[in-house]
Structure formats: structure tokens, C-alpha cells
Amino acid sequence: MVTKTAPVTRPPRRGWKSLLYNQKAAPYLFILPFILTLGVFWIAPLVQSFIMSTQEILYGDATFVATKNYEKMFRDRVFWQALFNSLRYMVCTLLILVPFPLLFAVLINSKIGSPRIKAFFKSAMFIPALTTVVVAGIVFRLMFSETETAMFNQIVEFLGFGPVKWLKGDMTGLLALLTVAAWRWAGVNTMYFLAGLQAIPSDYYEAASIDGAGPVRRFLHITLPNIKPTMVYVITISVYGGLAMFVESFILHAGNDSPMNYGLTIVGYLYRKGIEENDMGFASAVGVVLLVLVMVINLIQLTATGTFKKEDKR
Amino acid sequence: MTTVTDPGPTLEATSKKKLRSRVGGIVVTVFLLLIALISLIPFIAILIGTFQDGNAVIRNGMSFNIDWLALSFRNYVMLFTDSGLYFSWFANSMILTVVYVACTLLVSSFVAYGLAMYDFKGKTAAFIAVLLILTVPFEMLMLPLYNQVNKMDMDNTFTIVILPFLASAVTIFFFRQYLLGIPKDIIEAGRIDGVSEFGIFFRLIVPIAKPAYAAMAILNGMTCWNNFLWPLLVLRDANKFTLPIGLNTLLTPYGNNYELLIIGSFFSLIPILILFIAFQRFFVEGMTAGAVKG
Numbered sequence: 033m034v035t036k037t038a039p040v041t042r043p044p045r046r047g048w049k050s051l052l053y054n055q056k057a058a059p060y061l062f063i064l065p066f067i068l069t070l071g072v073f074w075i076a077p078l079v080q081s082f083i084m085s086t087q088e089i090l091y092g093d094a095t096f097v098a099t100k101n102y103e104k105m106f107r108d109r110v111f112w113q114a115l116f117n118s119l120r121y122m123v124c125t126l127l128i129l130v131p132f133p134l135l136f137a138v139l140i141n142s143k144i145g146s147p148r149i150k151a152f153f154k155s156a157m158f159i160p161a162l163t164t165v166v167v168a169g170i171v172f173r174l175m176f177s178e179t180e181t182a183m184f185n186q187i188v189e190f191l192g193f194g195p196v197k198w199l200k201g202d203m204t205g206l207l208a209l210l211t212v213a214a215w216r217w218a219g220v221n222t223m224y225f226l227a228g229l230q231a232i233p234s235d236y237y238e239a240a241s242i243d244g245a246g247p248v249r250r251f252l253h254i255t256l257p258n259i260k261p262t263m264v265y266v267i268t269i270s271v272y273g274g275l276a277m278f279v280e281s282f283i284l285h286a287g288n289d290s291p292m293n294y295g296l297t298i299v300g301y302l303y304r305k306g307i308e309e310n311d312m313g314f315a316s317a318v319g320v321v322l323l324v325l326v327m328v329i330n331l332i333q334l335t336a337t338g339t340f341k342k343e344d345k346r
Numbered sequence: 347m348t349t350v351t352d353p354g355p356t357l358e359a360t361s362k363k364k365l366r367s368r369v370g371g372i373v374v375t376v377f378l379l380l381i382a383l384i385s386l387i388p389f390i391a392i393l394i395g396t397f398q399d400g401n402a403v404i405r406n407g408m409s410f411n412i413d414w415l416a417l418s419f420r421n422y423v424m425l426f427t428d429s430g431l432y433f434s435w436f437a438n439s440m441i442l443t444v445v446y447v448a449c450t451l452l453v454s455s456f457v458a459y460g461l462a463m464y465d466f467k468g469k470t471a472a473f474i475a476v477l478l479i480l481t482v483p484f485e486m487l488m489l490p491l492y493n494q495v496n497k498m499d500m501d502n503t504f505t506i507v508i509l510p511f512l513a514s515a516v517t518i519f520f521f522r523q524y525l526l527g528i529p530k531d532i533i534e535a536g537r538i539d540g541v542s543e544f545g546i547f548f549r550l551i552v553p554i555a556k557p558a559y560a561a562m563a564i565l566n567g568m569t570c571w572n573n574f575l576w577p578l579l580v581l582r583d584a585n586k587f588t589l590p591i592g593l594n595t596l597l598t599p600y601g602n603n604y605e606l607l608i609i610g611s612f613f614s615l616i617p618i619l620i621l622f623i624a625f626q627r628f629f630v631e632g633m634t635a636g637a638v639k640g
Contacts, residue, residue, distance in 0.1 A: 049542075055464075058543035062460030063472055065453045066513050070475055073491065073510040078482060080490035136378070144367055145374035149382075155626065156382035159389070161633060162618045164572040166590040167611040170597060171388045174395070177407025183391070186410050215385065223634045276483050279574045286597050299485045306489045307579065319486030326483055 081323075084316035094313070101317035111318070113293055114301035121209060121297065122274025128214050129221050129270055130263070136218070137225035138255065154226075157219030168212055169283025173199070176208045176284070199284060202294045209295070212280050217273075221266055228262030229255065264334070271329050275322065278303065298322055389615075396421055396612050400605030421609045430603075432610050434585050435592035438504070439571060440617075442588060446508040446570040447563050453512045454562070455555070458521030459547055463533060479515040485575065492579050502582045510576065511569070517562050520635045524558040525551070561632035564625065568633065571618065589614045 051057055085101055087094040105111050136157070140150045160168070175183040176198040185195040198204045232254065240250050256263075278299035282288055285295045288304055296304075302322065306315025391408040397417035425432065460466075461473060491510060500506045528551065536546040552559070574590045581587055587595070593614065596607040622629050 052542035052544050055537075055543065056466075059460040059464035059466040059469075061544075062464075062547075063457045066457035066518075067472070067475075069453065069509070069512045070479065074479055074482065074487060074513070077487040077490040077494075080493075081486055084490060084493075136381070139374050139378060142374065144371035145378065146371070149375045149379050153378040153382040154630075156385050158630065158633075159619070159622065160385060162568065162622055162629075163615055164590050165574060166572075166593050167392075167614060168388070170593065170607065170611050171392050171408065173597075174403060174408040175388065175391065179405070179407050181409040181411060182407025183387075183410055185407075215388065219385070220633055223630055227634060272483070276485055278485070283594065283597065286599065299483075302485060302489075303575075307492070312489055312493060315489055316486075319483075319489060322483050323486050327481060330481060 081316045081319050084313050085320045087313045087316075089312040097313070101314045104314065105317050105321070110293060110296070111301060114296045114298050115321075117206075117294070117296055118275050118277065118298040121206065121213075121277055122271060124206065124210050125213050125217075125274045126267065126270050128210060129217050130266060132214075133218050133221035133266075134225050134259075136222040137229055138251070140222070140226055141229045154219070154223070157222060159219070160216045161220045163216065165212075165216075165279040166283055168216055169280060172208065172212050172215075173284050173286065176211075199295075200291045202292070205284075205290065205294045208284055209277075209280055212284065213277075217270075221270075224262055224266050225259060228259040232258045267333060268330060271333065272326060275326055275329070298325075392608065392612050396609040398608075400603075400608055403608060404604045421605045424605055425609050425613065429606055429610070431584055431587070431592065432606060435587050435589045436614070438586060439589040439614075442504055442507060443567050443570045445504075446511065447567050449508065450512050450514055450517060450566050451559060451562055454514055454517040455521045455525075455552075455559070456547075457513075458518050459525055459551065461518075462522045462525040463530065476515050476518050479513060484510070488576060488579065495580055501580045502586060503580075504586070506580050507573075507577050507588075508570065511573070514566060514569075516635055517566060520562055520565075521555070521558055524555055528554055557628070557631075560625065560628040561635060564621070564629050564632035565635055568618070 051061070084094070086096060086098055088097045088100070136153070139145065140153065177185070178195060178197040178200065179185065180189065180195045184198060188194075188196055196204055198208050236254050236258070237250055240254055245253065276299055277297050281290065281295040281297055281300060288296070288300050288308065290296060298318065299322070302315050302318040305311045305318060394412055394417070395403050395408060397419070398413075398421075399416065400421070457472070457476075461469060487510070495501050495506050532550050532554075533546055536550050541549065572590065573588070574594075577588050577591050578594070581591055584592070584595070589610075593607060593610055596603055596610070
């Protein structure tokens with residue numbers, strides 16, 4: 033709340049300088065640069081996107097075609113494949129990047145184990161998030177080479193199987209993408225959960241121990257409910273990151289084309305249509321679908337976790 | 347009934363419990379150490395790759411078998427004598443990151459300050475606008491922007507690479523949260539002393555909020571340093587490329603400079619690693635900033 037004390041009177045200023053002293057105008061001046069960038073780089077293109085999605089744009093000439101782009105898109109098998117790939121990737125990243133980081137965070141937060149190793153673990157797991165997707169993609173592309181001598185094939189061979197053409201298969205390609213995601217984000221998510229865990233007052237646990245609750249019940253009845261806000265946030269960013277994934281696939285496959293479109297995501301499809309094939313109207317329709325998808329999933333998830341109810345109370 | 351005195355845990359039970367937690371401790375330590383080491387493998391692999399023959403690495407992939415005798419400093423000599431535009435890309439990335447961080451911190455902390463410290467008409471609308479940004483995927487906005495940029499002949503300029511990202515929702519949230527914790531008395535005191543509204547911001551608020559600026563500098567610096575898709579679209583000339591775009595061009599099947607791809611990738615990590623070692627706390631704070639209590 034802003035204090036409602038009487039406005040402080042200051043010696044009057046003249047000219048444009050008085051603006052700097054005007055308490056009524058100041059907030060608008062502070063948010064002005066933001067409003068400008070918001071208008072030019074978010075709102076205008078957002079509106080433009082919806083308009084373009086109803087147009088056919090050839091060499092800069094736009095003609096209104098109503099829902100033709102959407103009809104064409106929904107009939108395109110590749111669109112559904114890209115959508116499926118993105119959704120599948122998103123669900124898999126959630127299954128990896130929520131439970132494992134939570135486990136790591138619980139272990140780090142526990143009293144047992146060497147504190148020095150835990151500090152080392154935090155740094156070692158965090159550093160991958162500092163690499164660019166491009167560098168991470170290049171390294172993993174080389175580790176996932178289809179030759180017998182590449183790391184992942186050496187592991188497979190050690191387990192008694194023949195070399196795998198990782199990036200040429202559907203499930204193996206997905207596995208490679210998930211490996212990159214897990215490698216880059218496990219550490220960051222661990223830090224999120226750790227911050228959430230450390231905010232839980234320790235007397236909650238002590239009280240539960242006195243009541244005879246074992247570690248599993250303490251986890252289910254104290255830890256989980258108390259880190260719900262962290263959980264909601266981590267899931268939200270993972271949903272967005274998963275659906276909008278593109279560069280990982282672009283680098284792993286050294287371009288937007290992967291065998292049988294196994295690595296094609298919804299953003300990859302948008303990029304192919306809009307940039308590579310220069311069909312801006314159609315690509316905008318894909319963009320609208322992406323927006324709707326992100327919105328719907330976030331709404332479902334925020335409603336399901338009761339975040340809105342909490343907002344109402346405040 | 348006879349009175350029963352609580353015997354307390356027996357000596358045997360305590361030592362059993364102690365032993366169990368000792369074993370648990372060792373298991374946890376070994377488990378975490380193992381995961382941490384696995385997580386470092388790609389770094390070690392690329393470090394070793396910088397000493398190897400690039401074509402062989404591309405052909406055979408990165409391997410656990412290392413021919414130690416074949417390692418050489420040749421790639422390092424090449425990097426510093428004959429690496430073409432590599433250091434231009436490096437410089438471009440650095441300049442863009444520094445300028446972007448300065449601009450976005452100013453814009454974001456401005457709006458956060460306006461939202462946190464003043465009561466004014468349209469405050470809620472401004473806040474909803476921030477929320478809106480959070481949910482719209484940039485990939486969608488990129489198409490009309492790309493069209494516009496081409497029409498206005500603004501492609502191939504550094505300005506257009508950073509401008510669309512000046513309003514960063516997470517950064518605004520973080521600053522707002524931080525500034526809400528600063529007592530308003532400071533502002534009143536400044537006003538009584540005759541400092542202008544902007545003077546109050548720059549001379550009184552910014553120094554207090556330094557830790558927030560540090561964390562956000564890192565978050566936004568990382569975003570800009572790593573940005574790929576938009577610069578890929580708008581940058582045309584090879585001498586204007588940023589590091590990720592430049593490295594990507596080396597990743598073609600017809601490439602003849604795979605040494606540079608590997609050692610260049612490795613070197614692009616170094617500035618960030620140095621900063622990370624120096625400012626680890628701010629890195630963790632900055633990159634996990636999204637989870638601020640709302």
C-alpha cells in the first residue's frame with residue numbers, strides 16, 4: 033500500500049524539469065518505456081498474427097481467406113505429427129524434470145550425507161544450464177553419433193547391444209532430446225525445489241515426528257503440500273519450455289529437417305512454413321494454435337492446482 | 347497396575363540408529379557424487395575434444411576411448427591465429443549482452459518501481475499487461491515482427507536483435523517484489539530533501555536494490571548470450587553473427603572447419619564459467635528468480 037500522508041510540498045519548479053518532480057506524472061513516466069516496447073513488440077504483432085492467420089500472403093500481397101489456413105493446417109498430417117511430437121516431449125520432460133530434481137532437493141536438504149559433496153553437486157548440476165543450447169546440442173550430437181565409438185553407443189555396447197542410430201529413429205531421437213533437456217535443467221529445478229524446501233519451518237517436521245510420522249508420511253503430508261507453489265511454477269515453465277522447444281532439435285539434427293520428421297516440433301513446423309517456405313499466413317495460423325495451446329494448458333494446470341482460489345483470497 | 351518407567355532408547359537401539367543414518371549418509375553422498383560426475387561428462391568430453399582432430403571427432407563422435415598420444419595444441423594455435431570471424435562473433439555477443447542487460451534492467455526496474463511505489467490509474471491494467479507477456483510465446487510474435495523488420499530495412503542491425511526483449515516479465519516481477527520490501531519512508535525523506543522523483547530512484551533506490559540488479563543482470567545476460575532463433579532470422583552478414591549463430595553455421599555436413607566448431611563451442615563457455623565461479627550466489631538467485639513468492 034502507498035502511504036496516504038499529505039503530499040510533500042516542495043519549492044515549485046518551472047519548465048520541463050517540473051515534470052521530474054510531479055508525483056502524479058512520475059509513475060506514468062516510469063512505466064512509459066515499458067508500455068512502448070509492449071505496444072510495439074508484443075501487442076501489435078499479436079494482433080497482426082491473428083490477422084495474418086486469416087490471410088494468404090504472397091510476395092507481400094495479402095488476401096483475406098478466412099479460415100482457409102486453419103482448414104489446410106488441420107488436414108496436414110505433418111502438423112499433427114509436429115503437435116504430437118511437442119506434446120510428447122513436454123509430457124516426458126515433466127516426468128523427468130519434476131520427480132528427479134525433487135528427489136535431489138530432498139536429499140540435499142536432508143541431514144545425512146556429506147555437505148561438501150552436496151555443495152559440489154549443486155554447482156556441477158547447475159553449470160549445464162549455463163551452456164547455450166547450441167553448444168549443448170553440438171556436444172550431445174557428437175555423443176549420440178551413430179558410430180560404435182560414440183559415447184552412448186559405447187554404453188549400449190557395454191550393456192550387450194549393437195550400435196544404435198540414435199538421431200535417425202523416433203524413440204531414440206526423443207531420448208536424445210530428453211537427455212539434453214534433463215542435463216540442462218535438472219540442476220535449475222533442483223535449486224527451485226531446494227528453495228521451496230528450505231522455506232518450510234522445521235518445527236512442522238518435528239511436530240510430525242513427535243506424532244510418530246515416518247519419513248514417507250512426513251514427505252507426503254508436510255513436504256508436498258508446502259512446496260506446491262514451487263511445484264506449480266516449475267510445471268508451468270516446463271510446460272511452456274516443452275511446447276516451445278525447437279532449438280534443441282534444430283541443433284541435434286543439424287537443421288530443421290529430421291528423418292521422417294521425427295524431430296519436428298510445433299515451432300519447427302511454424303519455422304518451416306513461415307521462414308523456409310515463406311507462407312506467413314499459414315505459419316501465423318500455427319502460431320495462433322501454439323498460443324491457444326499454451327494458454328489452455330496453463331489454465332487447466334492453474335485451476336487444477338487451485339492457484340486461482342488463492343488469488344481470490346488475497 | 348505397576349508403574350512403568352520409560353526405559354528410553356536402549357544403548358543398542360541408539361547405536362543401531364546411528365549406524366543406519368551413517369549408512370544412509372554414505373549412500374546419499376555416493377549417489378549425489380555419481381550424478382554430479384555424470385553431469386560433468388559433456389564438459390570433459392568437449393575439453394578433450396579441443397585437443398583432438400576435429401574431423402575425426404565429427405566422424406567418430408565423442409568417445410570414452412581417447413587416444414592420448416594424438417592430443418595436440420594445434421586447435422588452440424588455429425583459434426588464435428586463423429579462426430576467421432570467430433572473435434568477431436565473440437565480440438558481437440559480448441557487446442549485445444552488455445547493452446541488452448543495461449537497457450532491460452533500466453526498463454524493467456523502472457516499470458517495477460512505478461508499480462510498486464505509486465498508486466495511479468491503470469496500475470492494474472499495467473500489471474495484467476505484464477502477465478500477458480508471460481504467456482505469449484515469442485515464436486508466434488516473431489513472424490509479424492520479422493515481416494515488419496524486413497519492410498523497414500531494419501534487418502541485420504544489432505538494435506533489432508535486442509529491442510523485442512526489453513520488456514522481460516520475470517525481471518519485472520522480481521524487481522517489483524524486491525522494491526515492495528523497501529520502506530516508503532525513504533521516498534518521503536527524499537521528497538522532503540527536494541530530490542526529484544527520478545533522483546529518488548537513481549540516488550536512493552538503485553543503491554539499495556543492487557543485489558536485485560546483480561541477480562537480474564545474470565538472468566538477462568544468460569538469455570541474451572543464448573538467444574538463438576530471433577538473431578538467426580534477422581542477422582544476415584557473417585561478421586554480424588552472434589556466437590550461437592556463428593557456431594551453428596559451422597555445423598553443416600559440408601563444413602571444413604570442425605576444429606573451430608569444437609574449440610569455439612568450448613571457448614564460448616569460458617566467460618560464463620568465470621562469472622559463475624565469481625558470482626555463484628547471484629547466478630542461482632537470478633536463474634531461479636521466477637519462483638519469487640507472488
